[in-house]
Amino acid sequence: xxxxxxxxxxxxxxxxxxxxxxxxxxxxxxxxxxxxxxxxxxxxxxxxxxxxxxxxxxxxxxxxxxxxxxxxxxxxxxxxxxxxxxxxxxxxxxxxxxxxxxxxxxxxxxxxxx
Amino acid sequence: xxxxxxxxxxxxxxxxxxxxxxxxxxxxxxxxxxxxxxxxxxxxxxxxxxxxxxxxxxxxxxxxxxxxxxxxxxxxxxxxxxxxxxxxxxxxxxxxxxxxxxxxxxxxxxx
Numbered sequence: 001x002x003x004x005x006x007x008x009x010x011x012x013x014x015x016x017x018x019x020x021x022x023x024x025x026x027x028x029x030x031x032x033x034x035x036x037x038x039x040x041x042x043x044x045x046x047x048x049x050x051x052x053x054x055x056x057x058x059x060x061x062x063x064x065x066x067x068x069x070x071x072x073x074x075x076x077x078x079x080x081x082x083x084x085x086x087x088x089x090x091x092x093x094x095x096x097x098x099x100x101x102x103x104x105x106x107x108x109x110x111x112x113x114x
Numbered sequence: 115x116x117x118x119x120x121x122x123x124x125x126x127x128x129x130x131x132x133x134x135x136x137x138x139x140x141x142x143x144x145x146x147x148x149x150x151x152x153x154x155x156x157x158x159x160x161x162x163x164x165x166x167x168x169x170x171x172x173x174x175x176x177x178x179x180x181x182x183x184x185x186x187x188x189x190x191x192x193x194x195x196x197x198x199x200x201x202x203x204x205x206x207x208x209x210x211x212x213x214x215x216x217x218x219x220x221x222x223x224x225x
Contacts, residue, residue: 004157033212042201042215043158056212090157092213099146099205100165103213105157 004093004106012112013081021076021109023091031055032074033103034066035090043090049074078111086113117141118202123220126192134187134219136202141182146205148213149176149187151198158201158215161187197223 005024013019025032031050035043045058049068063079072093078085088110092103119137126132138147146165150158162169162176164185169176175188189196201218 035213035215040217042199042217043213045212045214048212058212092157099144100163102148102160102163104160105150107157 004091004104006089006091006106006109008109009107010110010112012114014114015081015083017081018077018079019081019111021078021089021091021111023074023076023093023106025072025074025091025093026104029093029095029104030072031094031096031101032068032072033092033094034074034076035092036060036085037088037090037108039087046076081113083113086111117204117206117214118216120200120202120216120219122217123222125222125224126189127224128194129191132189132192132196132221134189134200134202134221135184136186137184138202138204139183141204142206144206147176147178147182147185148203148205149174150201150203150215151196152201152218153198159198161200163205192221192223194223194225197221 007022033048034046037043046060047057048055052068065077068074088108090108092105094101094103148163149161152158162174164176177186199218199220201215203213
């Protein structure tokens, strides 16, 4: 069984640019969530996708957007990058979105905005 | 959005039991209690979760207070590999079943 994978591992961008991060969910999982983790903080929920539809969103501006594909892989897009967007971006997948379900996290993408 | 309170840090001696507390006084009847841990430079890793009854698995035990306003994650014999940040999370149906992390407890295991 393949776990959650994310690409790239590290990324450096400059302010104002756009970035796309990718996530492959664990086999059999149809729900993907994205999190932002600043240094020394816990992960903050960005949004969740269930069967290609956005299924919940945290307190992030519209320049954070996403997609989920028919194979349940997902992308996180961030436009007009700001310095504060520098963080570890985590993707997590689960087999369903109920409160008793378990999320499995990928290793994350470290984004640095200069 | 985090609805849980945990100590910032704790220490334990290797091979001793560890009790990591968590307060969640605003918990409602349908909220699950989840515990995850995060090792340095890794994504969070599932540890255990429960609703009302105490739970055991190969990694840990979860003791939930009768009023559900607090819980304790129990590592029965701490090893150096258990050094991590431990997050106690309420997963709430009325907020779309999302995970809202706090700042967690940083566990140091002393050899």
